[in-house]
Amino acid sequence: MATTSPGTRASTTEFVTNSLSARLPEFTYDPENGCTFDVWYNRYEDVITQDGATLDDAAKARLIVSKLDAAAFARFTNHILPKKPAEVSVADTVKTLQELFGHNTSVFARRYTYLRTQCSAEQMKCLVWICGLSASDYADIRAHALRKMEENPHLTLKELSAGIQQILDIRQDAKLLSSPLSPPTLPDVNAVSATRNRAKEPPSPCFRCGGSHSAKDCDYLEKTCHSCKRIGHKKGFCRNFNKRRKRNTKKKPRRNNQVVVVASTATNAAPVKRIYRTVTINGTPTRMRLDTGADVTLLSLKDWITIGRPKLLPPLFALRSADNKEIKVRGHFQCNFSIEGHEGRGNCHVADTASLLGLDWITQVEPLFHQLTGNATCNAVSATTLAKLRSSLTTQLQKQFATVFAPGLGRCTKSKASLKLKPDATPVFRKARPVPYAVLPRLSQEIDRLIAANVLSTVDHSDWAATIVVVQKKNGSIRLCADFSTGLNNALDQHQHPLPTPDDIFTKLNGGQYFSQLDLAEAYLQLEVDEESRPLLTINTHQGLYRFNRLPFGVKSAPAIFQQQMDTMIAGLDGTAAYLDDIIVTGKTINEHNARLEAVLRRIHDYGFRVRLEKCSFLQTEIRYLGFIVNAKGRQPDPAKIEAIHNMPPPKDVSQLRAFLGLVNFYGNFVKNLHNLRVPLDALTKKAATFLWTPACQSSFDRIKAILKSDLLLTHYDPSLPIVVAADASNYGIGAVLSHQFPNGSEKAIYHASRP
Structure with missing residues (x-):
């Protein structure tokens, strides 16, 4: 079993002490405002005893004494004379500080002060009402209500309850949005039928003819009387009809049926x-x-x-x-x-x-x-209804954009890719690598397919040649990949066009309720290469030399060239973003989403690209994109990606630790004050640091994984909403959070930033 030297233990104790000291605020005695040592110690006791479990009692006592301000420290040291602070145990230190810096007034005096406090009737009503919100679930509601009372001392109970009710309504709506869409199990709409007279004996004979039926069903309703020449009754019933008409003119309007x-x-x-x-x-x-x-x-x-x-x-x-x-x-x-x-x-x-x-x-x-x-x-669109709309939309798009969804390889008609060599570049020719005999037949078929699609052309001689790598796909087919890292990539100038960051993309998706994803088939190969660049893209195979006529994977400047083409194609389209060959479209309503999707497909058609239908998804309420889950509420880490981080074992060396921290940094904007959580881990990555995995490191490792596993959510950026910026700094790093303030007063994080 490995042993730890005294020097290493002292270094670890000093590190933990400094780490905890940075987290504890200085104690200042102010009993008038409730700042007593009891309050301070109750709040930070767990930090001292739990997080400082590796410290001995003397170190804990030194830590507590070091957080006293100048006045409190002087009073404490004078009180314990002739002893020195280092000679007092941690228990006696806490007990002495509680006695010295407790309430300096009697219970009677404090009660008297409370009873002398004056407030209006409405303020008392509000306070009593807030006291009724005692459940832990209402903690944020209580805080919001008290803040409202501080902002407006003349707030009435009616105004306060209306504001709180608005918050509860918003919560109720949020629950509705987060619940799965499914057909309602209870009757949502009831048709109320009009009351109708059933076939039964009327209470009195018909006044039009004297028959045993209702007057409205009488055969004489539209016939003319031979006696008085009026319409609506039988001869001999003129008097009854006239009386009835007079009564009807005095009656109140009948109830609408x-x-x-x-x-x-x-x-x-x-x-x-x-x-x-x-x-x-x-x-x-x-x-x-x-x-x-x-x-x-x-x-x-x-x-x-x-x-x-x-x-x-x-x-x-x-x-x-x-x-x-x-x-x-x-x-x-x-x-x-x-x-x-x-x-x-x-x-x-x-x-x-x-x-x-x-x-x-x-x-x-x-x-x-x-x-x-x-x-x-x-x-209110149910999952069943949405599925029907999705199926109908897919069928419609297939008919409307048949060439876009057609099998085969598309060809961009707007521009061609151009590769630029460095001034001092020299050709590099590599021999063909051996390929397993079992793969040769399928490799030959793939080369023939690419020749038929005009992706490859046969050449007899070339100054440049790269080797190939054969990669097997999930469906059993193979992909021919050129290894341009063997010479060409070092000789190429980088194409200057930035790839969009996830934040750039998700900003364009603000306000979206429905989403669609489009995947271009063999994306780079749909972009032709100009004649001057083609000799550079020669590959050496078991069948000889071939030259790429299209932009292949593996070229250093290919991602930037292709991204520039995508950005040009979707320019001016609202609710649309592209990361290389993966295009995403969103809309606030189904109609808006469908209109935007058609506009994107129309652009794709105009540019000559083709889309792989089986890899597309249409009219979704939630999608996976760039390692995130995106929906109307915002974005959160993809659980599948987080699961990989959560299953990682503790690192055994610095390289494994750096790999873990690299994965964590990808989702760092979801975690508040990540720099504070990483302190023990970052210390191990410093130059000349000894890799010693301490309990503090394990605790930091576990806490980071637990936080990433929790319900993390960032709301979409909305230029129309106010922005709140909050920043914090410590001895170990800086942290900041960018939030939106919503009309109801709530704040939701857009982005967390952290740096050691």
Whole structure:
């Protein structure tokens, strides 16, 4: 078993002490503001005892004393005379500091001060209401409410509750967006049939003819009386008809008997399937369920009482639920309403059901209609419906862009690739490498295929020649790859065009709800090479020399050349980004997405490229792209990639540690203050450092993997939203976070930056 020298143990203790000291703030005694040693120690006790588990008691005592400010340190050292701080145990040090720097007033004095505190009735209501949010799930809600009270001391309980309700509504909507799209299991829409008179004996004989049927079904309804020459009754019933007409003119208008459609009124429906909005009715905020499938707006009896019991007029409709049970309608009233600043006026029907926001209110204000139904309609598309739309879209695109999806290799008609040699470049000719005999038949077939596609041409002589490498694909076929690293790449000037970073690409996807991916078939080979560059691209095979007429994989400048061509092709197209041969298209709605997708395919057609249909995906709500999962909420690391990091064993040397840190850095913008987590690991990568895997290193290693495994999410960048920048620095690095501030006051991270 390896032994540790005393010098190494001292170095490790010093490192851990310095690391913990950087994390602990200085203690300043301020009892008036609640800054006592008890408060400070309770907060950082775990840092000292758990993270400093490798330290002995003397080192822990030194650590605590070192965090006292000048005044506290002087008072402590004077109190323990004639002892020195190093002679006092950690337990006695903590006990002494608690006695010296505790509350310096009696309980009676503190209670007296509390009772003398004055606040208005509304402030007291708000504080009592906040105290009721005691559950741990409401911690952020409590913090938000207290912050609102600090910002506005005159805040009323009604205003505070309305603000909190808005936050809860947004959470409810977020749950709806994050839940899997699936057909609803409960009745979402109930058609309420009009009440109809069944075939039964009428209460009185027909006044038109005296028969045993209803007057509206009478055969004399449109016949002329031979006596009075009036239409609508039989001879001899003129008097009855006239009396009836007089009575009908005095009657109140009959209740409208039209068919009304309302949403499910069941109170036990799963809340995750619903969207709620806070609606202000006659000045009073009311939480209502949003349903774009409801023709009328309903208000529960409880909410009607809350808004002040406005006077009710007779019911306008007879409502029944899906199971044909009658819904008792108390009446209706006209009112003014507003939703998120949009105002309107309409009828509100009071019924023994949940409060429901219907289309009669939604459609009154156009911005309100687009705001509510736009999102709700998109999000309400079930998985089954989306699959049908996807299938229909795929079929339509195949017919509309048949040449783009046709088998075979495309050819760019807009430009050709050009390779530039360095001034001092000299030709390099390499002999053919031996190829396994079992692969020779398939290699010959692949060469013949490339010759038929005009990718390769036979040559008899060349100053340049590169070897080849045969790679087997997943489907069993092979790929012929040229190894230009043997000479040509060193002689080429680099093509100056940057590849887009993931941040560049995801910025273009801002606001997208639906996504499609296009994959160009044998991407580089669709781009021709000019005549001057072709001799440089000669390969040496078992069959002799061949020259590439198209841009092959493996050329140093090929990625930049091809990326420049892609950027030129998609220039000016909204919601579209390309990383080499992988093109992504997005849209806020299905129609917008489809229009943008067609525009991209039209460009691809104009440029002569072809797309591999089996590797494309259309109309998705979530895609994997560049090692990330992208959806409407933002982006997060691909779980498959994170799983590879999570399964990595602890490194055995510096090279393995650097490999681990390289993988972590790829997702570093998801992790806040990564530089602090990496401190023990970064210390091992320094020059002349001894590789000693300590418990602190293992703890840092495990914490980084655990954080990457957690629910990490970055929101999309939106130029229309305010940006909040927060930065922090320590002895071990700097960290920053770029966030968006949303209209509801919440903040979501766009990017985390960290550097040792």
